[in-house]
Amino acid sequence: MPGQASPHVLSSIPLAPDPAHRLGIGRSAEVFADAPGRVLKLFVEGSDPEAIAAEFRAARLAHGQGLPAPRAHAVVAHGARTGILFDRVEGRSLLRHCGMRPDRVMLGFRSLALLQRRIHARSGAGLPDQRAVLREGIVRARISEGARTAALARLERLPGGEALCHGDLHPENVLVTPGGWRVVDWQKAVAGHPAADAARTAMLIRFGRVVDGPRAAATAAPLRALVAFWYTLCYRRGPGPRVGLADIRAWTLPVAAARLAGRIAENEDALRAEVERLAAEAA
Structure with missing residues (x-):
């Protein structure tokens, strides 16, 4: 420039x-x-x-x-x-690759979790600080003041980190190519704690699109929840430092709250309701 x-x-x-x-x-x-x-x-x-x-x-x-x-x-x-x-990368998104096929969903999201473990094993030195980015997002989020206070308080109690975190890893930012998978759209990458990045991916799976096609609407919400659970289980069992379910859950409130500062294509009301629920539990 x-x-x-x-x-x-x-x-x-x-x-x-x-x-x-x-x-x-x-x-x-x-x-x-x-x-x-x-x-x-x-x-x-x-x-x-x-x-x-x-x-x-x-x-x-x-x-x-x-x-x-x-x-x-x-x-x-x-x-x-x-x-x-x-x-140039030739391929289609993991979302479209999986479609409505349960076998591809199970294998695809297991591989996504293992790929995220690979990313977290690298250094994010020189990238923006994850906690600072989350703090800024929570301040601007479209949530109640009570939820904002709870999310900020939770964030202050969570550890920082230096791991490379993609910041927006979801099925449409992974391309399936003949030469293997490729991860794109690194604009939100930060240096931080792996559990926070895993929590964000689980949140994006649960409150975003996982399947495509005319049959998806009726089963979308329960399917997203199931796939998010499966992804989290696979991530926890992946190689590398131990990350427990409690570690990922601890980050869910600040990560989800910060998400509500940005543009959301769908499910904003459902995500806001989840943030308010988590904030009430934290009170």
Whole structure:
């Protein structure tokens, strides 16, 4: 970006993204095919430059420590928009890979838990502090003042850490490719405690989409709860330092509360009700 001296940052590129080359679009960015083997993740105008830089740093940190993250090459500017050049990854999301097949759900989420254990075995040194990020989110969360007070009080009693935490690991941020799994969207990565990151993934599974298709609506809530339980069990039994169920549960209130500071596509009311319930239990 302008004014930065990093050799991986370009001030501008002669690029005019062709809509015909667009591979995907989300709330915060579009993804375009770029040079052979690369893609450009072009963020919407007005995106926070520091958030983009944070994703670049985190993706490079993960890739540099041998994790299955696409290599980030450079931060680039195109007019009023900023983007990141990544290696291209061909695949479909874990969400779509699992679909409504119970066998794929069981195996897929077990593998997701083991992959998260691999991530947590790496260092997050240099990334934002997890507890500070959660504290800021809780302060801005759309919850009652009583729940806010309870979440902040709980957070202050929990330990910090230096483990690499993805911060947003869920089935749509994992791509299943012929060469193995790839983890994308490292924008929320932090240095912190593994149990907090596991709690966030369990919360995202429980209050987000796990299955897709017309049959999903009637069974979505109980299925999400079941899959979140299975994922948590697999994570606890995975290799690495012991993380108990009590450790993960202790982080659920502050993690879920902080989630309500951001944009939520669905299930916000259900998540808020869970936060209020947990806060009442903590009182």
